[in-house]
Amino acid sequence: MDILDRLSLFSPLDYSAFGLLVALWIAIDWRIEHPSSKHPSVSVVMADYRREWMRQMITRDPRIFDATILGNLRQGTAFFASASMISIGGVLALVGNKEQLIGIADDLTLSRDPDIVWEIKLMVTLFFVTNAFLKFVWSNRLFGYCAVVMSSVPNEVDDPRTMPRAMKAAEINVTAARGFNRGLRSVYFGLASIAWLAGPIALIGAVLTTCLVLWRREFASHSRSVLLSGDDHIA
Structure with a gap:
């Protein structure tokens, strides 16, 4: 089966759902990292606090407190990296198990698509x-x-x-946090992409729900209100 034959196995709605997944993943990333100055995201506000942290670190003696916080941040990234590696192994194992893929097809949909369709859908999850x-x-x-x-x-x-x-330490800290947040958002959309196994409509619903959750947490959450409240907000 050549590439054109494989592409023909997906409906126009499948392509639309996949396009929506990719487009909203890129769009929400960009919007969170480049919000308007009047309505900053939690990520941008926290970046200002990270810079202030480094300014306060200068006069803190000893700096054990700062080292402890940074160690905790590294532990968090290590945990999610380990969890992601386990997930990669799980998806690869599922792709290699034809019988399990067919079982998923029987459970989630009335149609019996070729195995390659299910493998491609899981590859999207594997990418994220x-x-x-x-x-x-x-x-x-x-x-x-x-x-x-x-x-x-x-x-x-x-x-x-x-x-x-x-x-310099502040900017590296901010960049590290940005990478961590991008990784988390990739996990969110990876979870949403699993809904494609139940069909394109399910994928569209999952993607829109994921975007709504991310938007609320970054622009309309209680934690954001707390960070911006009072006269001590860092501009």
Whole structure:
């Protein structure tokens, strides 16, 4: 079976649902990381707090507290990276098990599509999970870089190297957090893509629900209101 024959196995609605999945995944990522100045996302607000953290770290003596927080952040990325690796193995095992794929087809839909259709659908999920794994691993490494740069910040406030190095640590910290958040969003859309096994309508519903959840958490959640409340918000 050539590529054209395989593509013909999917309906126009399947292609529309898949296009919606990819488009909204890219769009929500971009919007969260590039919101309007009047309506920032939680991720952007937290980036400001991370920069302030590095400024406060300069005068904190000793800096054990900062090292502990950074260690906890690295543990979080390591946990999600491990979970993603396990998920990758599970999806690959499912793709290689033809009988289990046929069982899923019988349980979720009345139609009997060829095995290749189910394998391709699972490959989409595998893509998102793999992307999440790579994001988590890189985020973990960046937090490690941040720890090294933080350690190089002089204890003397008047040292001309102090503030520039603290700001370097802040930007690496922000970049690491951005990668971690992208990994989480990839997990969310990977979970949504599993709904494609039940058909394109289910995939569309899952994708829209995922976007709604992400939008609410970033732009309309109680935690965002708390971060922005009061006069001490970091501009």
